[in-house]
Amino acid sequence: MRVLVTPDHRTLSEEAAELIARSIRIRPGLALGLPTGNTPLGMYQELVKKHRNEGLDFSAVRTFNLDEYLGLARTRPQSYHSYMQTRFFDHINIRRENTDIPDGSPGIDVKAECDRYENAIRDAGGIDLLIVGIGTNGHIAFNEPGSSFESRTRVVSLAPGTIASARKYFASEAEVPQSAITIGIRTILEARRILLLASGQTKAKAVERALRDPVSESLPASALQLHSDVIAILDEAARG
Ligand code: GLP
Helix, strand or coil: CEEEEECCHHHHHHHHHHHHHHHHHHCCCCEEEECCCCCCHHHHHHHHHHHHHHCCCCCCCEEEECEEECCCCCCCCCCHHHHHHHHCHHHCCCCHHHEECCCCCCCCCHHHHHHHHHHHHHHCCCCCEEEECCCCCCCECCECCCCCCCCCCEEEECCHHHHHHHHHHCCCHHHCCCEEEECCHHHHHCCCEEEEEECCHHHHHHHHHHHHCCCECCEHHHHHHHCCCEEEEEEHHHHC
16 A cells, blocks of 8 residues: 555545546546545635546446435435536536446335445446545445445444534534445455545544554555555555
8 A cells, every 4th residue: 555645635536536546647547436524625616627627527427325314305405416517527527327326215126226336336337536535434435434344335333423523514412324335345455446535634544544453344444455556645644
């Protein structure tokens, strides 16, 4: 694993966007795995800037999001569908049919949706560059501690701490979804290259353990040690 430490969140965002932009210029039709959360917001802003100012072309790029809440309508502002649309897709020239996000809408046939998602990734030739954040308990995408390293896209129950972290985006605790659809650890490890982003002091412990502790299913992010092409971009605070 290569580790790059940047002074702050702004520089982390710039480095991440530059790495992604370079990859798109080399391979305009690449498939990206995309995260949500606070950490990648600056990265998306930088990519939008590169589209506007440098003509970075997304017209052939394919994207697969890592996860989505279950039981939340796609149109709700807290859904990852809304996040991606308003923070990124609305501002670049990506084709809507080239973007995919697990569908966690109420009433969805979850088994069929999880199978569809894995097949869609496979049919696209796999994910070339997957960008992933980290939860304070070491989760990646929504793979909570205890997730099998053989796991693929599936429904998961969110850990109490993950629900507590999401609370700020919802009107009340009762509104926070208790479960989600997430790609699995195996799905993540099958990506050709992985970019791990971590920002802020609250992530320092999880990052240190993910990078240095023995690989264990009790710490999902430690699975990244098993991959041969991972770049971790941390800001000073997340390095601890
Ligand atoms: C959620 C997302 C993860 C993300 C994590 C950290 O759990 N499902 O993909 O990595 O939050 O989010 P943040 O960057 O806001 O700390």
